[in-house]
Amino acid sequence: MEKKGFHFRFNKQERSGIFFLLLIIFILQGIFFYIKAKPFNGNKRIAINTDAQSRLDSLKQESQISALKIFPFNPNYITDHKGYVLGMSSKELDKLFAFRAKGRFVNSAQEFQQVTQVSDSLLETMSPYFKFPNWDKKDDSKKHFHPIEEKPVEVTDLNRATPEELMDVNGIGPKLSQRIVKFRDRLGGFLVTEQLYDVYGLEPEVVQRAMERFQVHQPPAVKKISINTATVEELSKLVYITTDMAHAIVRYREENGAFGALDELSNLKVLPAERIGRIKLYLTL
Structure with missing residues (x-):
């Protein structure tokens, strides 16, 4: 019986070639795993220039404010809306409102910063618009505030109030004013002023302040x-x-x-x- 030969035979030169090919593959895999496993040395290639970033933020804030038509105002009576437009945070505004609730007034831009803790860059953009009232100089040790004669608050029909008018209330910003109007539209108009309590996100104390300015004068005709x-x-x-x-x-x-x-x-x-x-x-x- 004739023996069948093995067809996969390699000569010496072919075996050497295969050996070197496998060796190259092995070396390349070793290099790949070495590079992959090499730990990051911790050197940061990208560093943030905090001074430059702060300046950019300041310039951005200045450009936003300059784009608005803002008249001089007494910062003791700043509203949520105006504070928001000028770049103040809710915490900074709350500090001022708490200070004012004690019957106290800020008399300078520096005192305003001490009370609110606003940044130097924000104070720099806001302070040019500050207008403080005159003070009685008879007694330099005490500054008597000359209160501005307050006009009686005009109560507006809640069903006719615009978002801008609603934002005059401390605690109502752009989002809440729009939400009040949308809720009013869904109802077809407020039947009673107390329905303001049903507006999502409107705090009870804010509702109470709003009710001093707005009341339902003409409720809509509703088909029950x-x-x-x-x-x-x-x-x-x-x-x-x-x-x-x-x-x-x-x-x-x-x-x-x-x-x-x-x-x-x-x-x-x-x-x-x-x-x-x-x-x-x-x-x-």
Whole structure:
């Protein structure tokens, strides 16, 4: 029987070539893993020039302020909106408001910085607009503030207030003023001033300040929905009623008969107690 030869035979020169090829591959892999495993020496190639960055921020702030038409003002009476426009943070404004709540006044740009802790760059851009009142010089040891004659606050109809007018209230900025207007549009107009408490993000103390400036003078004509005949879809269209609440109202009506009084809504646990008063504004028997 004839033996079959092995077809994969290599001569000496071919074996040498294969050996060197494998050696090169091995060396390249070793170099690759060495470079990959080599730890970073910690030298930072990119360094931030903090002085330059601070100057850039200052220039940016100056350009933003210069683009606005700002008239001289007494910083003791700065509003949230104006402070926001000028670049102050809420913490800096809160420090000034707390200082003023004690019946005290800042008398110079330096005192303003001491109270608010604003940066030097921000003070530099703001202070040219500061206008402090005259002081009585009879007693240099005491500075008697000459209060500006305050005009009686004019109460505006809440349903006609513009976002800019709303921002005159301390605590209401651009976002909250827009949110108030959008909520008013969803309601079709405020029926009672207390509905301001239902605006998301509006703090109670801010609402109280807003109610000194704005009241509902002309509530809109609202077509009330009959609680005894309205469908789930009709009920859930109201801002204060979710779909689950609407189902609960209809289910209660089917199980217990028609509502005899709107106060029976308090029997539905799914309805938050603080929301029932608002819901009743839009319902009828």
